[in-house]
Amino acid sequence: MNKVLKLILEGEQLSSEQMARVLELTPAEVEAQIAQLKDEKILLGWRPVLNPSFDEETRVRAVIELKVSPEVSGGFDRVAERISQFDQVESCYLMSGAYDLLVIVNADNLYKVANFVHNRLARIDGVLSTGTHFMLRAYKESGYAIAASEAPERLPVTQ
Amino acid sequence: MPKSGIRDFFAIVSQMKDAVSLGIGEPDFVTPFHIRDVAISALERGHTSYTDNRGLIALRKEISKYVAANYGAEYNPETEIITTVGVSEALDAVLRAILNPGDKVIYHEPCYVSYCPSIKLCHAEAIAVETKAEDKFAITIEALRKAWQPGVKALLINFPTNPTGGTASRELLEEIAKFAIEKDMLVISDEIYSELTFDGNHTSIVSIPGMRERTVFLHGFSKAYAMTGFRVGYACGPADIIDGILKIHQYGILCAPTISQEAAIEALRNGRKSMLEMREKYRERRDFIVRRFNELGLRCHSPRGSFYAFPDITSTGLSSMEFAKGLLSAERVAMVPGTAFGSCGEGFCRASFSTSYANIDEACLRIERFLKSLKH
Numbered sequence: 055m056n057k058v059l060k061l062i063l064e065g066e067q068l069s070s071e072q073m074a075r076v077l078e079l080t081p082a083e084v085e086a087q088i089a090q091l092k093d094e095k096i097l098l099g100w101r102p103v104l105n106p107s108f109d110e111e112t113r114v115r116a117v118i119e120l121k122v123s124p125e126v127s128g129g130f131d132r133v134a135e136r137i138s139q140f141d142q143v144e145s146c147y148l149m150s151g152a153y154d155l156l157v158i159v160n161a162d163n164l165y166k167v168a169n170f171v172h173n174r175l176a177r178i179d180g181v182l183s184t185g186t187h188f189m190l191r192a193y194k195e196s197g198y199a200i201a202a203s204e205a206p207e208r209l210p211v212t213q
Numbered sequence: 214m215p216k217s218g219i220r221d222f223f224a225i226v227s228q229m230k231d232a233v234s235l236g237i238g239e240p241d242f243v244t245p246f247h248i249r250d251v252a253i254s255a256l257e258r259g260h261t262s263y264t265d266n267r268g269l270i271a272l273r274k275e276i277s278k279y280v281a282a283n284y285g286a287e288y289n290p291e292t293e294i295i296t297t298v299g300v301s302e303a304l305d306a307v308l309r310a311i312l313n314p315g316d317k318v319i320y321h322e323p324c325y326v327s328y329c330p331s332i333k334l335c336h337a338e339a340i341a342v343e344t345k346a347e348d349k350f351a352i353t354i355e356a357l358r359k360a361w362q363p364g365v366k367a368l369l370i371n372f373p374t375n376p377t378g379g380t381a382s383r384e385l386l387e388e389i390a391k392f393a394i395e396k397d398m399l400v401i402s403d404e405i406y407s408e409l410t411f412d413g414n415h416t417s418i419v420s421i422p423g424m425r426e427r428t429v430f431l432h433g434f435s436k437a438y439a440m441t442g443f444r445v446g447y448a449c450g451p452a453d454i455i456d457g458i459l460k461i462h463q464y465g466i467l468c469a470p471t472i473s474q475e476a477a478i479e480a481l482r483n484g485r486k487s488m489l490e491m492r493e494k495y496r497e498r499r500d501f502i503v504r505r506f507n508e509l510g511l512r513c514h515s516p517r518g519s520f521y522a523f524p525d526i527t528s529t530g531l532s533s534m535e536f537a538k539g540l541l542s543a544e545r546v547a548m549v550p551g552t553a554f555g556s557c558g559e560g561f562c563r564a565s566f567s568t569s570y571a572n573i574d575e576a577c578l579r580i581e582r583f584l585k586s587l588k589h
């Protein structure tokens with residue numbers, strides 16, 4: 055695996071200068087490699103991981119299961135790509151099993167999710183049915199356990 | 214008997230805000246969750262009674278398999294293995310079991326801070342053999358021969374070594390074994406860092422013909438499985454010595470914590486993958502810190518095992534203690550002076566790389582600034 059990517063995946067948030075010292079590269083080389091990972095669509099981007107209950111007053115998240123009739127040319131891609139264009143859609147996956155597409159949406163409130171499902175998703179050609187589930191509480195978000203208490207107390211110098 | 218030199222440092226560092234510590238002598242990982250999960254289940258199911266003094270038989274059977282597979286000696290789980298409260302207890306108990314007042318024990322320095330005091334607490338004489346940077350802190354047979362004197366009952370070795378990261382090759386261990394047989398010495402081998410051997414495989418002295426019957430093998434879960442707070446370790450050896458340890462353990466401790474013993478079973482059965490992942494991280498951090506020290510002009514060999522680098526600080530003209538204290542007060546970076554591990558640690562400091570890249574990087578930038586300030 056690309057050394058820069060491996061270091062990024064370890065999850066420590068390091069500046070280009072820090073990564074450069076760890077990997078014996080120049081900061082410019084680190085940045086060039088990151089740009090290349092982006093060009094190759096391996097690294098899609100950076101986003102902060104927020105605790106979902108941070109804005110629970112003003113945001114709701116829902117998971118929507120969609121059944122879709124596949125098209126002769128392109129299968130599920132056209133519908134899935136179209137759905138992915140909406141800003142409210144955080145993620146969109148093709149699934150095996152009882153339904154076809156799993157769509158995760160973010161909206162300001164419950165009604166906006168309802169409207170989105172009713173006015174947008176359900177009306178797309180090829181969408182056969184929808185099933186909407188609201189998320190109640192997050193326990194782990196993108197690898198971060200939310201309840202995990204303070205770091206354990208560790209002596210700064212030991213034998 | 215003096216307090217451990219590390220304590221004084223701890224007292225200063227713990228008062229300091231935004232100190233970067235390279236002084237930590239334990240894994241910076243939390244115990245892998247599958248191991249903690251077994252401990253949680255043990256508690257839920259009410260496994261809170263005493264165990265056999267020697268420890269759970271299921272654990273001793275796992276230890277027996279593990280030691281046979283990885284260290285090359287077979288031990289009977291009924292009679293030749295005892296579970297203890299860390300290697301700390303095992304070390305203390307084996308010394309008390311074998312030593313009479315006035316006996317002598319050879320050990321190598323720089324070494325783990327407990328060795329010399331533990332020997333002295335048995336009213337025995339502790340004879341230090343120096344190890345040197347040019348030998349990558351492996352003991353030499355010449356030094357060992359020179360140190361030997363009548364009345365030496367045991368030789369205490371620790372490879373990979375805390376604080377130097379020194380290791381011993383098979384050839385060296387064969388020579389040590391020959392010498393131990395010639396002088397009829399017991400060998401106590403503390404192999405607590407053995408899984409954390411980065412280049413090539415670890416060899417245990419117990420695998421050398423003729424040694425199993427005169428060696429007490431000490432090992433535990435603290436370092437390899439990041440289980441320091443569980444307090445569980447073990448000793449394997451000839452039944453008569455284990456019986457001696459058993460008496461001391463039975464009256465003084467009773468048994469190792471039950472929940473920790475169950476967690477230890479899980480570590481041996483299913484912990485290899487997490488252990489290897491942690492080792493790989495230590496290896497990468499070792500490569501980074503050793504390279505940075507050398508770039509800064511602090512000569513530092515690449516330790517083959519453990520999570521300690523032991524840079525030579527003599528180029529600064531300071532003693533280990535002056536260097537460590539100066540660095541701490543000027544730049545708030547904690548390293549442990551080499552002299553905390555024996556007088557021949559003079560000229561060196563111990564830097565633990567069991568910490569994040571960001572900490573190592575920051576510590577090295579501060580050390581660089583400190584070194585520059587010394588030149589003015």
Ligand SMILES: Cc1ncc(COP(=O)(O)O)c(C=O)c1O
Nearest residue numbers: 213299300301325375433435446
């Ligand atoms: C060489 C050595 N032996 C033994 C120990 C103690 O280990 P335990 O946690 O198993 O008591 C340590 C801990 O730092 C050590 O470095």
